[in-house]
Each structure stands twice: as structure tokens, then as C-alpha cells.
Amino acid sequence: DAGVTQSPTHLIKTRGQQVTLRCSPKSGHDTVSWYQQALGQGPQFIFQYYEEEERQRGNFPDRFSGHQFPNYSSELNVNALLLGDSALYLCASSLGVRVNEAFFGQGTRLTVV
Template sequence: DAGVTQSPTHLIKTRGQQVTLRCSPKSGHDTVSWYQQALGQGPQFIFQYYEEEERQRGNFPDRFSGHQFPNYSSELNVNALLLGDSALYLCASSFSSGPYEQYFGPGTRLTVT
């Protein structure tokens, strides 16, 4: 049973560019959440998707947007990249009936230069 997968593993972008990160949830899970983890910090909640809709959002600007597809996979898009966007981006999946039991992928490490 495949767990949560994310791609790419690493990414280097330049300030002002746009980036798309991808996530496939654990088999059977229908809810996907995205987090940003800066070095030495805990993950910060960006948003959560269920039934292709953004269900909840954390304190992140509109430059951060997402999408969920009918097969429950998800994308995170970040526009107009800033140096401060450099972080590990984590995707987590769960059942909608148990959103607190979230299973994380390995993350995508984004470096903005």
C-alpha cells in the first residue's frame, strides 16, 4: 500500500517565478492538506482540500493556491516566489471522517534564490 507521495523531491527557483508541487494521497484517503515547514520550525498549515474544494485555509497569502483532482491528488501552486518561501513543503492525507489522523509525505524541498 503506497503511502503519500510527493514530487519533485527538490526544486530550485528564482525570485518572482512560479512553482507547482504535486501530491498523491495514501490509498483510500480523500482529503489532502498542505504545510510549509521552515528549517527548525514545526509545519505551518496552508490549506486543506476535500471534494475538490478548499475546505480550510491557514494564514497564507493568495500567492499560495491549490487544486484537488477527481482522483484526490492535489497540487500546490506558489506565484511570485519570495526568498522567504524557501522551505520544506509537506502534503498530508486523511479520511474526511477522521481529519486528525493525517499521514505525511516526504516533502518537497523548495529553494528560492
């Protein structure tokens, strides 16, 4: 039973560029949430996707957008990258939106130079 998988594991981008991160949820899960974890801090909620729609959003600018596909996998897109976007991006999956347990992937380490 595959857990949550994220790709790529590491990524280096230049300021101003755009990036796409990918997440495949745990088998049987239909909901994907994205978190940003800056160095030395706890994760911060970006947004959640369920039934291919953004259901809830944290305090992140519109440069952060996402998508969910019919197979429940998800993408996180960040436009006009800033140095401050350098972080570990974590994907978490769950079954349904009203749950109290999420399974996390190993994250994508994004470095903006």
C-alpha cells in the same frame, strides 16, 4: 499499499517565478492538507482540500493556491516566489475532513534564489 507521495523531492526556483508541487494521497484517502515547514521550525498549515474544494486555509497570502483532482491528488501553486518561501512543503492525507490522524509524505524541498 502506497503511502503519500510528493514530487519533486527537491526544486530550485528564482525569485519571482511560479512553482507547482504535487501530492498523491495514501490509497483510500480523499482529503489532502498542505503544510510549510521553514528551516528549524514546525510545520504551518497552508490549506486543506476535500471534494475538490478548499475547505480551510491558514494564514497564507493568495500567492499560495491549490487544486484537487477527481482522483484526490492535489497541487500546491505558489506565484511570485519570495526568498522567504524557501522551505520544506509537506502534504498530508486523511480519510474525510473530521479525522484525528493524518499521514504525511516526505515533502518537497523548495529553494528560492
